[in-house]
Amino acid sequence: MTRRNKVRLAVSWWRAIVSGEWHRKFGEKPQEHDIAEQYHFDAIKHLIFESMMFEAAIEDFLTESNIMPLTIVYEDFIQDNEGTVMRVLEFLDIPGDHVKIAPPAFDKLADDVAEQWVQRFREESQREWENVRW
Incomplete structure (x- = not known):
């Protein structure tokens, strides 16, 4: 499984x-957490890099092993749980x-604090950029 938005992945991980x-x-x-002040730019940046390195290592292993995986994209899975499960079965x-597909067993944890951290990271990352991309 991969995630398109690595910033949101890293923020979720840090959260x-x-x-x-x-x-x-x-x-x-939901559990009550007072974590708003625990934003940490360098930790989130590290987790983005770590997730990218982890995915690259998996891709290298699969390529070297001549394995053609089915890639599940987190954002697609969240949008279409049933369709994703059907794709896995087909694969x-x-x-x-x-097949009866049960609804997801877990709730999404993203909250207002996570969104604030995503936006703060985005802004801080691009502060010195001439052409802001996101």
Whole structure:
């Protein structure tokens, strides 16, 4: 699985590190975290780099092993859980005719703090840029 938006990936990862909340079952009450002041530019930047290096290592391994994987994109999976599961079944040559796909078991953890961190990182990253891209 990959994620198109590496900044959001890294912010989500950093949020989990500082809050200790890595997942939340669907319908559970969100834990209260006072983490807004724990934004850390260098930590998020490091996690972006780490995720890119990890993906590159996996791609190299798969290429060297002549393995053609099915790539699942997180953003697509979130938008179309059922369609993504059906693509996996098709890739594995498993008939999906009578498959019932359960709704996701976990809630999304992104919140206002995470969005503030994404925007702050974006702004700080491009502060000296002549041509701001995002």
